[in-house]
Amino acid sequence: MTKNHVIAVLVNDQPGVLQRVSGLFGRRGYNIESITVGQSEEPGLSRMVIVTEGDDTTLEQIEKQLYKLIDVIKVVNLSANPMVSRELALIKVKAEPAERPEIMGVVETFRAAVVDIGAGSMMVQVIGDTEKIDAMIELLRPYGIRELSRTGVTAMTRG
Amino acid sequence: MSAQIPAVRSTEQLREKWMKPEVISGSEILLRSLLLEGVECVFGYPGGAVLYIYDAMYGFDDFHHLLTRHEQGAIHAADGYARASGKVGVCIATSGPGATNTVTGIATAYMDSVPLVVITGNVATSLIGTDAFQEADITGITMPITKHSYLVRDAEDLPRIIHEAFHIANTGRKGPVLIDIPKDVSAQKVRFEPEHSIDLRGYHPTVVPNRLQLDKLVAAISEAERPVILAGGGVIYSGGHEGLLEFATRSGIPITTTLLGLGAFPSGHDLWMGMPGMHGTYTANQAIQQSDLLISIGARFDDRVTGRLDGFAPHAKIVHIDIDPAEIGKNVKTDIPIVGDVKTVLEMLNPMVGYSSKADAWRAQISRWKQEKPFKYKDSEDVLKPQWVIEMLNDTTHGEAIVTTDVGQHQMWTAQYYKFNQPRSFITSGGLGTMGFGFPAAIGAQMAHPDRLVISINGDGGMQMCAQELAICAINKIPVKIVVINNQVLGMVRQWQELIYDNRYSHIDLAGSPDFVKLAEAYGVKGLRATSKEEAERAWQEALDNDGPVLVEFVVHKGENVYPMVTQGSTIDQMLMGDCE
Ligand SMILES: Cc1ncc(C[n+]2csc(CCOP(=O)(O)OP(=O)(O)O)c2C)c(N)n1
Numbered sequence: 001m002t003k004n005h006v007i008a009v010l011v012n013d014q015p016g017v018l019q020r021v022s023g024l025f026g027r028r029g030y031n032i033e034s035i036t037v038g039q040s041e042e043p044g045l046s047r048m049v050i051v052t053e054g055d056d057t058t059l060e061q062i063e064k065q066l067y068k069l070i071d072v073i074k075v076v077n078l079s080a081n082p083m084v085s086r087e088l089a090l091i092k093v094k095a096e097p098a099e100r101p102e103i104m105g106v107v108e109t110f111r112a113a114v115v116d117i118g119a120g121s122m123m124v125q126v127i128g129d130t131e132k133i134d135a136m137i138e139l140l141r142p143y144g145i146r147e148l149s150r151t152g153v154t155a156m157t158r159g
Numbered sequence: 160m161s162a163q164i165p166a167v168r169s170t171e172q173l174r175e176k177w178m179k180p181e182v183i184s185g186s187e188i189l190l191r192s193l194l195l196e197g198v199e200c201v202f203g204y205p206g207g208a209v210l211y212i213y214d215a216m217y218g219f220d221d222f223h224h225l226l227t228r229h230e231q232g233a234i235h236a237a238d239g240y241a242r243a244s245g246k247v248g249v250c251i252a253t254s255g256p257g258a259t260n261t262v263t264g265i266a267t268a269y270m271d272s273v274p275l276v277v278i279t280g281n282v283a284t285s286l287i288g289t290d291a292f293q294e295a296d297i298t299g300i301t302m303p304i305t306k307h308s309y310l311v312r313d314a315e316d317l318p319r320i321i322h323e324a325f326h327i328a329n330t331g332r333k334g335p336v337l338i339d340i341p342k343d344v345s346a347q348k349v350r351f352e353p354e355h356s357i358d359l360r361g362y363h364p365t366v367v368p369n370r371l372q373l374d375k376l377v378a379a380i381s382e383a384e385r386p387v388i389l390a391g392g393g394v395i396y397s398g399g400h401e402g403l404l405e406f407a408t409r410s411g412i413p414i415t416t417t418l419l420g421l422g423a424f425p426s427g428h429d430l431w432m433g434m435p436g437m438h439g440t441y442t443a444n445q446a447i448q449q450s451d452l453l454i455s456i457g458a459r460f461d462d463r464v465t466g467r468l469d470g471f472a473p474h475a476k477i478v479h480i481d482i483d484p485a486e487i488g489k490n491v492k493t494d495i496p497i498v499g500d501v502k503t504v505l506e507m508l509n510p511m512v513g514y515s516s517k518a519d520a521w522r523a524q525i526s527r528w529k530q531e532k533p534f535k536y537k538d539s540e541d542v543l544k545p546q547w548v549i550e551m552l553n554d555t556t557h558g559e560a561i562v563t564t565d566v567g568q569h570q571m572w573t574a575q576y577y578k579f580n581q582p583r584s585f586i587t588s589g590g591l592g593t594m595g596f597g598f599p600a601a602i603g604a605q606m607a608h609p610d611r612l613v614i615s616i617n618g619d620g621g622m623q624m625c626a627q628e629l630a631i632c633a634i635n636k637i638p639v640k641i642v643v644i645n646n647q648v649l650g651m652v653r654q655w656q657e658l659i660y661d662n663r664y665s666h667i668d669l670a671g672s673p674d675f676v677k678l679a680e681a682y683g684v685k686g687l688r689a690t691s692k693e694e695a696e697r698a699w700q701e702a703l704d705n706d707g708p709v710l711v712e713f714v715v716h717k718g719e720n721v722y723p724m725v726t727q728g729s730t731i732d733q734m735l736m737g738d739c740e
Contacts, residue, residue, distance in 0.1 A: 011361075012360075012361065015310070016299075016302070016310070019299065019302065020302060023302050023303060024303075027303045057488065060488065061485065061488070061489060064485035065485050067361075067484070068306075068483070068485055070306070070307040070327060070359060070362050071361055072361050073360050073361040074361075
């Protein structure tokens with residue numbers, strides 16, 4: 001059965017390592033829904049969080065293939081356990097002064113924030129799991145979304 | 160017979176001479192580091208970006224550098240050296256076109272898990288990314304076909320990188336490692352510190368298998384009524400052939416060896432069933448399909464072996480022994496996975512294994528199949544048959560030569576009719592199926608074994624893909640016996656067109672091929688031609704008596720097909736038997 005999996009990959013912070021990882025996915029026909037990279041708790045190591053879709057056999061192969069890369073130190077299937085996952089989105093929404101109070105209402109309900117206001121638009125920042133961000137976008141869509149930028153998921157297991 | 164190849168000094172002497180910490184160039188560090196890794200022989204081709212490296216080689220004779228005539232020749236030769244010796248093969252090429260010319264050879268080595276260190280030059284670090292003259296992103300290009308790669312940014316890192324590269328190439332699942340060295344780095348002067356320990360946090364191949372899994376295998380063997388061993392190249396690479404012989408004889412389990420596994424098990428042995436798969440034996444394929452326990456050892460279930468996957472070994476419990484955990488479950492669902500080095504696994508397993516006593520009827524069935532359906536061809540007194548030529552090569556060399564092949568029908572006939580009994584005696588491009596591989600690989604194999612007879616068997620098509628390396632044989636007196644099986648066509652393609660494309664022979668006619676005898680002679684290599692059995696025997700004997708390189712062209716029957724054959728989309732027991740019927 002195909003479903004979404006979230007995997008964390010601890011890698012050496014080397015030039016080309018993102019290319020190695022993403023190239024592996026492309027070449028072997030695995031899907032990447034999102035990929036984020038940044039520093040980890042240890043200097044010299046980065047953590048990638050990859051959201052991918054596939055059945056359990058595919059996930060097993062992905063983990064094993066990742067381990068074949070010399071720069072990969074550790075692979076953890078985060079979605080196998082309770083986890084916290086967060087994504088950030090910036091949404092620039094069309095907002096004439098008359099519509100602003102209504103939009104502010106949506107923003108507050110989602111505990112999002114308005115981080116910029118332009119002549120005919122507002123920029124909304126929302127943080128949460130993927131579903132929350134999807135919902136926020138759907139609610140703002142009727143006003144007219146001018147620009148949208150999502151970071152992709154970062155995540156950790158609980159406890 | 161012996162190649163005119165000068166002896167290399169002992170590593171001890173070299174260490175003493177070169178181990179001094181001192182300020183030297185990146186190029187000198189490279190050469191010294193190669194020596195410290197025990198490198199005896201390097202194949203390469205110079206150019207602008209590696210000129211500092213070649214300058215450092217001037218007058219240097221602590222390893223041999225063979226100047227091939229094409230980078231493809233260099234990398235296949237390094238590959239042949241590695242396969243024949245078990246050591247790491249080394250190749251040097253310049254940036255841009257030099258580097259990209261090695262791509263086919265890198266992919267060939269990657270598919271067959273051959274340890275190589277490929278050193279490429281690159282433009283100076285300040286020019287990288289500017290589309291400078293002869294710039295190519297070779298680390299990027301080769302990422303999917305290398306086990307690992309390095310772009311060196313500081314000469315200080317060179318000793319560590321080279322040490323790591325050799326370690327990675329020749330441990331775990333072996334494979335090619337690329338080291339890309341920008342020109343300024345090869346010129347940069349730094350203090351050379353020879354000693355380096357290896358600290359690769361993300362790289363710890365599992366050598367010792369899980370004991371409980373071995374217990375499961377032992378239990379499965381005692382239950383099995385129709386067990387089969389499927390052994391592959393991994394047995395040879397790990398040095399596990401003696402363990403394999405012991406395992407098979409202790410357990411009495413019939414065994415088949417894949418193309419790359421030929422030589423891992425003595426071909427004359429009662430338990431041996433021949434090669435499986437597309438052009439394998441009737442016996443091996445039937446045995447796999449009817450088995451109730453299939454023990455794969457160092458083989459990866461390539462589609463040329465399995466045929467249609469969903470009908471492969473339908474009744475068998477599958478055991479998969481492999482050093483690479485990612486191979487397990489990749490193509491075939493595994494019941495007992497065993498991750499570990501094949502040699503180590505077999506050493507631990509053998510004392511635990513008993514005779515599979517429930518399999519007596521099975522062994523009898525297999526003997527009957529072997530009797531009833533051996534490889535067969537219709538011989539002729541008018542034309543030379545390629546199978547007959549291979550049999551003659553086998554008989555006259557008592558199966559003791561190192562044989563390399565190119566890719567095509569001649570490759571399959573060699574696999575079928577030459578009887579391999581020792582590991583590392585059959586060298587062929589299995590996974591990638593690279594035409595142009597066979598002849599340069601033979602040069603490398605001969606460099607690894609100057610005193611052994613090395614035969615390179617080629618088609619008339621593939622011979623023309625790296626024929627320029629005849630020069631290397633002539634100049635260095637490398638006594639490879641080059642066989643050209645000339646059927647005037649791209650034979651294997653012709654066979655597919657006949658059997659699958661309705662006799663529509665599109666673009667397979669090799670009219671315009673050179674006179675191979677004259678071609679050899681033009682390079683200073685002795686050339687001989689045979690068109691009948693009598694001529695063939697005489698020419699071949701003359702080649703064997705000659706202590707230099709000789710090319711022998713055997714003009715053979717054009718329409719010959721390789722049988723048996725499993726066509727694509729069939730299960731492996733659905734075989735076209737052809738002349739083997
Ligand atoms: C580089 C490369 N190009 C194309 C092929 C496809 N191919 C496989 S076998 C073959 C024919 C080989 O003909 P020849 O060398 O004459 O050998 P024969 O089959 O006649 O023994 C070809 C073209 C290949 N394997 N490698």
